Amino acid sequence: MVTPVAGTAPQPAAGFAVDFRGVSHRYDLDGRPLPVLQQIDLTVQPGEFLALLGPSGCGKSTLLRLAAGLEKPVAGEAQADGAAISGPDPSRVLVFQDPTLFPWRSVRDNVAVGPQARGILAASQKRIDDALRLVKLDAFASAFPHQLSGGMAQRAALARALVNDPRLLLLDEPLGRLDSLTRLTMQEELLSLWRQARYTVILVTHDVEEALLLSQRIVVLTERPARVKAEVVVDLPYPRRRDDPRIVARRQEILETLGFSS
Amino acid sequence: MSVAVEQRDDSAALAPVLGGAVWRHGLIAAAAWIVAALVTVALPDVVPWGSRDLFAGSLLAGAAVLAVLAFLIGRVGRLSSWLVRYGPWFIALGVWFALWELITAKFGWLPKPFFSPPHGLLHVYVVDWQRLLICIAYTARLWSIGFAGGIVLGFVGGVALGWSKSFAYWGMPILKLIGPVPASAWIPATFFLFPTTFQASIFLVALASGIPVAILTASGINTVNRAYYDVARTLGADNRFLVLRVAIPAALPNVFVGLFMGLYYSFAVLVVAEMLGAKYGLGWYLQFQTAYSAYANVYAALVVMALICSGLVKLLFLVRDRLLGWQKGVVQW
Incomplete structure (x- = not known):
């Protein structure tokens, strides 16, 4: 149902292996340190789809910002393929909860930001069109962001990330603001995009069910400062059904870990 | 009914x-x-x-x-x-x-030297069109040099102030101190400081138009959504890209507010400057004709000024609509 981008990507780059080695991080809040991450040790396999679950405000997004290279941890190290992550790079792309499209650029020009910033705009025209087609926005290429629905805007943000052939896709609750129907469609699309390209995905979400439907492994974090609390391997074939008894059982298990015993 | x-x-x-x-x-x-x-x-x-x-x-x-x-x-x-x-x-x-x-x-109801009938104004254009044209040209030269210089410097300065912390540290207090002073208050000093009144007038027009542009550009760049920078950086943007392709376009709506303010201030100070020390120009024309009680000429010049100033405002609106067409509500389907 989604046209593959394979024709333009000669060899889909293998996903990054991501390692968090004893990572701690804190922010300054009115001059006082606010610890957000404490001694996180976590390994993500190349091409793995990992979900991060945890109470809101626990530091999940911070972990993504460290993996994206937007911040450096106070202690420990984040690594991609064994090399320390020292700054942002288009091979590790972050998609935010807000689509954060540049409102002064058309949809197509938004998707073109990555190639343009790297000075390969002229050579990337076809890739940009393919990325737009991949997220089914080719008819809206010349529209401006304020003319898009929430789901379309998030798909445009996804195309803007995917056009760079990322080896690590960091998704910070990318579907959090969408209505439930759009959300279901987008979940399927995320899954099929990943299954074609096989980049590594780290998905931060609040939605246990979403994590179970999409990911191969779920890491549950504690309250702030976040530590790894539990890991749940979801070794079920795709596509998954939300009423599958194995999904229901794991959902129960995770909710109990998070402190809901219903 | x-x-x-x-x-x-x-x-x-x-x-x-x-x-x-x-x-x-x-x-x-x-x-x-x-x-x-x-x-x-x-x-x-x-x-x-x-x-x-x-x-x-x-x-x-x-x-x-x-x-x-x-x-x-x-x-x-x-x-x-x-x-x-x-x-x-x-x-x-x-x-x-x-x-x-x-x-x-x-009927001559209105006191005579001060009011002119419409054909009196027309007569001014018929008789004095050459001098009026020369005055328009002088005013246009002064205004365009002063305004263009002012907004370019104001914009560049505003970008620097909004982007660089050290620029802001040294520049912002000065701008905040000088900014609120009306440009016309500088007139006595500038006529000493500059060798010619023309240069002094250019400085005044540039000052009047540049300061609001600088202040609003700086504040526009300061208030750019930080997430735009994060997105651009993860996509491989360097600082140059962040300034030219993220900060400036995002701040452009504010820049235009500054441009409109600067435009109005520039008209105000332009006429005052011309009244004080120019050889030609519409401000000078007003002053000169008032001295001769030639009020028809004064009104004729006022009509010309109204047309020119409102035309320039209209022009700026057109430029804004073109550059900011992406804003909600401005886009025409």
């Missing part, structure tokens, strides 16, 4: 007027302009103002054009909606010309 209803029917009937019939307001306007022309020629002037017949002739020509348009309204394309929209204005203009003639030239 029934009259009011009828009038409402009339305005609702404007649409069929476009369909091939006549533009009623155009006919009424033509009649009003003819009346104004008759008033102008039929009644004697209390004192001669000159160009009376030329004015009446122009009114008649205008009336003829209006009458022709009234019958061709269905065939003038996009012009027709503009004409229909401003139909009542054409009528009002005719009425206003007639009244204006009556209270100034014909």
Whole structure:
């Protein structure tokens, strides 16, 4: 149902292996340190789809910002393929909860930001069109962001990330603001995009069910400062059904870990 | 009551007027302009103002054009909606010309040296057009050099202040101290500091237009959503890209607020500067003609200034709509 981008990507780059080695991080809040991450040790396999679950405000997004290279941890190290992550790079792309499209650029020009910033705009025209087609926005290429629905805007943000052939896709609750129907469609699309390209995905979400439907492994974090609390391997074939008894059982298990015993 | 209803029917009937019939307001306007022309020629002037017949002739020509348009309204394309929209204005203009003639030239109700009839203004353009053109050219030169220099420096300075912390540390306090001082307060000092009054005037116009641009550009760049920078950085943007392709476009709506403020301030200080020490220019013209009690010339120059200034404002609006078409509500589908 989604046209593959394979024709333009000669060899889909293998996903990054991501390692968090004893990572701690804190922010300054009115001059006082606010610890957000404490001694996180976590390994993500190349091409793995990992979900991060945890109470809101626990530091999940911070972990993504460290993996994206937007911040450096106070202690420990984040690594991609064994090399320390020292700054942002288009091979590790972050998609935010807000689509954060540049409102002064058309949809197509938004998707073109990555190639343009790297000075390969002229050579990337076809890739940009393919990325737009991949997220089914080719008819809206010349529209401006304020003319898009929430789901379309998030798909445009996804195309803007995917056009760079990322080896690590960091998704910070990318579907959090969408209505439930759009959300279901987008979940399927995320899954099929990943299954074609096989980049590594780290998905931060609040939605246990979403994590179970999409990911191969779920890491549950504690309250702030976040530590790894539990890991749940979801070794079920795709596509998954939300009423599958194995999904229901794991959902129960995770909710109990998070402190809901219903 | 029934009259009011009828009038409402009339305005609702404007649409069929476009369909091939006549533009009623155009006919009424033509009649009003003819009346104004008759008033102008039929009644004697209390004192001669000159160009009376030329004015009446122009009114008649205008009336003829209006009458022709009234019958061709269905065939003038996009012009027709503009004409229909401003139909009542054409009528009002005719009425206003007639009244204006009556209270100034014909009955002399208004004190004489200070008020001029419309044909008195026209006479100024007929007699003094060369000097007016020279003044317009001088004013245009002063304004365009001063405004262009001011907004370029203000914009560049504003970007630097908004982007660089060290620039902001040293620059912001100075800008905040100097910014609120009206540019005209600098006049005594600048006429000492600059070798020529022309350069002093350019400095004043540049100052008046540059400071609001600098302040609003800086604050616009300061308030850019940080997430835009995060997105751009993860996509491989360097600092140059962040400034030129993220910060500046994001701050552009603010920059335009500054440009509009700067435009108005620049007009204000321009005229004052010209009144004080220029050899030519519209401000000088106003000053010079007032000294000779040539108030018709003063009004004629004011009309020219009104047209030029509002034209420049209109031009800036067009530029803004073009550059900021991406903003909500501005985009035309």
